Amino acid sequence: MVVGRWLAVLLAGCLLVAAARAERPVRAPGIAVLETRQTEVDVWPLLSVLTEERAVWTLPDVLARLSERRPPQVPTSNFGEFGGVAWLVWDVEVTQSAAGEWLLDVGYPALDHADLYVLREDRLTAQLRNGDWLRLSERPLPTRTHVMPLNLSAGRYLMVLRVQTSGSMIVPVRLTTPQQRQMREERVQMLQGLATGVMLSLLIYSLAQWYSLRDRMFAYYALGVGGVGIFQFSFQGMGMQHVWGNALWVSELLPPACILVGVIGAFLFIDRALEIRSTSPWLSRLMRGGALVCTVALVLLLAGVISYRDAQRISKLMGQVPTILALPIAWRRWRRGDRATGYILIGWGVYTAGVVVLALLISGRIPATPVTMHVFQVASLAEMVMWQVVMGIRMDTLRRAAEQDRHDGERLRRLADTDALTGVLNRRGLQGAVVPMLQRARPDALVGVYLIDLDGFKPVNDRHGHHAGDSVLIEIAARLGMQIRQADLVARIGGDEFVVVVGELRDEDAAVRIGDKLLQSVQAPVSLEGGACSVGATIGFALSPTDGTDVGHLLAQADQALYAGKLAGKRQLRRAG
The missing domain is CATH 2.60.40.2380 (Immunoglobulin-like)
Incomplete structure (x- = not known):
């Protein structure tokens, strides 16, 4: 409803401008x-x-x-x-x-x-x-x-x-008088400088976004802003006075050329911003065809094949085509609740009013007053600002989508690195997480790598079933985690094999104390639906950097110590070496 009211106001404004064509009395x-x-x-x-x-x-x-x-x-x-x-x-x-x-x-x-x-x-x-x-x-x-x-x-x-x-x-x-003109011209120069500064800021911003995001939408927006902005700079006489004063060919070619460039940018930008290709491929081809027509007209103008007035007529004819073609899609999207499209419709309404006034002005159908001679410039600025709002909304949408993708990726990585049954790391997750800990290992800050194999687990599966065995594994993983700090690691790397990695151990005695705690936590009875059961564990461990710094080598050392413990009667802690 808000957009509808805006469009109604703009339409009324256009009608008032058209009313200025009333017959003038002969004097x-x-x-x-x-x-x-x-x-x-x-x-x-x-x-x-x-x-x-x-x-x-x-x-x-x-x-x-x-x-x-x-x-x-x-x-x-x-x-x-x-x-x-x-x-x-x-x-x-x-x-x-x-x-x-x-x-x-x-x-x-x-x-x-x-x-x-x-x-x-x-x-x-x-x-x-x-x-x-x-x-x-x-x-x-x-x-x-x-x-x-x-x-x-x-x-x-x-x-x-x-x-x-x-x-x-x-x-x-x-x-x-010179004094009166100077005062009036100072105001005009200030306002034109402000308008030029806004256009230049929008141009630089869009080019920077294009460079950083590699999104052609921003390049097309820059094309539109640059074309319209330079046209206004020339149309208001600022270019001749301050930039190309002695280059007559610039003043002759620049205004129609810039308008054509602006229309080319409008065709391509609207096609990209509204994602017309995904909803209507034929309309998207039509938009790109319109850009091609204006490009050909631009080349013919620069080559001297068509005149200033011919180029002016082509740009006047093509100027509203992008809006007319894309309006049904924009309207449907707005009706479906697309907030950005509401700003697009407001911008189009303002710009259309400006184009109507400019067309009536240059065709000699309305008076040339300070208002009518600057309406298009104001309308262009307003539309560019509306499109900037739209791009801001789109960037926010892209940012949210990127954050969601990152969160989804992190979740997938966690799933890929986590044991589905127990919730601790799996072998892949252990390989990635242990490397930074081993890199920080020092003789006075050892890293202990404990390989734990459960004893008596198979009879639990045979007697109580695999569901009970899964419950035991979940309980054991939780108990191991409670014996260490949050910065340390617990991983399940096989059926009933676990690895615990503990950092910042002062010496081997500290490592042995941690190993004993792990051993005792496993041996405590586990409650099941049909009663309690007990399992034990044999633990082999190695220390980094004393026994090496490669995780594979340390696990091999711990595995040898575990094997020795199994041969010696199980349910014990053994040091590698």
Whole structure:
């Protein structure tokens, strides 16, 4: 229900954005009046426009057609994918108190040409060329957006802005002073730096997880984060200003290329994260096919076969395909109680809203405002954070599964090393556990290896049955364990043969005392359902390092001592050697 409410809110948000396409009233051009140095003017409501498809007009041609200019019949500051030239014309009145240095800020970085002509009394007083086709060092000012300095004295001016671009023609125009723009730009730079830092942190984290876990899911996530993050870095003008200012080909190719890379990452990541191959192999092949299509488009873009605008259209078309294809699987998993999928649906909802706004923006169907121009960036960050939560849940699941596997493995190892009847070590378990004890053996800290063979056990089996014999073996194993410390070992290595290993014995006398205790514990009567019975034991023992340090050799020494005890009448303790 929580996810459903979130999706409903996001859908309502998209509808509100779409409602911004309502018809705009026709208005007459106005005059931008600069009254004080604190004035900042949004030029769009005051300008009129002339458009041409073939890009052949010059400034005199435009001046001759001023009577034909009309208010722009497009959403605020947004001509969309218009492929011609837009000539924006407006009048400026400068008062005496406002005279001085001003800036014209065209606030959309991805414009190829933004050329300004300033006329006073029909005479050209300034001509400034700007746009992405110029290196940063060739622009009037080395800024993120297209900023042109103007020295305006009191009086009336006619300003003409020629705009042409291969991408979307978004033209937010503002007249401002250097101080006001600096304050506004500082806020923008801080927020863009924060967004870039978040994306960079997610990228580094995912690459580190991929390197350490060798899980391709993290590599695909890094591909998506890197593509979207670099696109935003370029789209907001940060790349041109701070990184590749004089590499024009980078600004031309990077935005559509990065979006394609991000879509490739989305196809592969969603396929991997939702484990689509295990539930729907054909859908998984379709997801990988979508990634292949975008890869081919990326190669064609880099090779110059398709244009910036073609790549933009392909990425806009393919951008939502991964979500659309995987949505039914994600929905079913969420309905079955998969907590991680709820975060996926929230992330998709936010991202879809951002993509819808971006698609409407670049196609010229909604106004270009600070909100609409940054919605996709915020939505991308939100989706990436949601996916990070999903990966955290998955890592926790993998960790729990690994812990369970380790516990199961330990249990299996214990079963493999333990005698099923008595619960003490078997021969295999003894071989592994005794080695560290023998490695610590010293002349003043001996390790005693006692080989114990029961006397009179066969008659118990013959008289009382194997069930009674098993009870005797269980009781004997328990008694032997009670005579030694927790750090020492008890093992059953044959039918009625036991081994006891005792460490930190000061001398042979101490070893003999332990052996006598073991012998006496075995000889005490054992209670059975049909009465009591008695068995005895013969014990041979060897000491390490005195008699050797190899467990096999020590057991052989103890076996010889045991055999000698059997020949001498049984039920006794014998030292090897």
